[in-house]
Amino acid sequence: MLVQGSGRGRLLGIVTACCVLVAGIGGLEAGTGADDGGEAPAISDSQIAFGKTVYQTRASCIVCHGWSGNGDAAERAAAPGLSLRETVLTRDQLIEVVKCGRPGTNMPYHDSFAYTDDRCYGVTAAELGDQMPTRTIASTLQRREIEAVVDYLIARVVGRGEITLAECEEFWEPGARACAEYQ
Numbered sequence: 001m002l003v004q005g006s007g008r009g010r011l012l013g014i015v016t017a018c019c020v021l022v023a024g025i026g027g028l029e030a031g032t033g034a035d036d037g038g039e040a041p042a043i044s045d046s047q048i049a050f051g052k053t054v055y056q057t058r059a060s061c062i063v064c065h066g067w068s069g070n071g072d073a074a075e076r077a078a079a080p081g082l083s084l085r086e087t088v089l090t091r092d093q094l095i096e097v098v099k100c101g102r103p104g105t106n107m108p109y110h111d112s113f114a115y116t117d118d119r120c121y122g123v124t125a126a127e128l129g130d131q132m133p134t135r136t137i138a139s140t141l142q143r144r145e146i147e148a149v150v151d152y153l154i155a156r157v158v159g160r161g162e163i164t165l166a167e168c169e170e171f172w173e174p175g176a177r178a179c180a181e182y183q
Contacts, residue, residue: 043151051152052171054145059098059110060138061149067171067178069157079106084153085160094150096120098141101133109133112140 055061064081066072071083089097100120101109109115115125115132125132141149160167168179 043155047148047151048155050145051148051150052156054141054149055152058139058145059136059141059149063137064106068163068167069153069160070163081107084157087158091150091154094153095146098146098149099143101136103128103131103133105133107133108136110136110138110141110146 056067061069061081064071064073064079065084066081069084071081073080087094097107099109099111100114101107103121103123109120111120114120114135115123115128118124156167156170163182165179165182168182169176172178
């Protein structure tokens with residue numbers, strides 16, 4: 001997403017563009033990531049499992065977005081994340097947000113080279129100034145890990161309604177104490 005201009009006007013445009021991405025404004029459809037309106041690629045069970053592992057551990061998404069992706073984060077979270085269950089972002093847009101974070105918000109970036117050049121939203125760290133997202137508290141991720149997290153979200157989180165016992169037990173394990181409130 002390229003925003004033309006310079007200085008504060010460009011920065012405002014970048015922050016606005018990021019907010020539009022996260023809010024899902026503009027009739028975006030969830031999940032496909034296909035710009036031509038085509039179908040999303042099939043997501044294998046192994047890709048979903050790998051993405052879930054990265055979500056839980058390596059990327060630490062669970063800290064802010066919660067185990068179910070509803071933004072109900074653990075008490076130790078710096079800030080609750082947005083509900084990923086309600087997002088209408090496409091696969092490509094979700095990849096960009098995970099990779100680049102969101103300027104002016106608590107969403108960190110997970111690409112080790114983010115903002116060293118203009119790969120993220122067409123800007124550098126110098127251009128963002130105090131709107132620069134923080135680097136993830138977890139390890140930065142490789143492209144395949146970012147894609148796996150997004151594929152997991154699309155398969156198991158995005159577009160889901162209320163949290164169910166079955167979802168909870170699928171995430172944790174059957175009979176998990178964390179799932180008692182959904183019985």
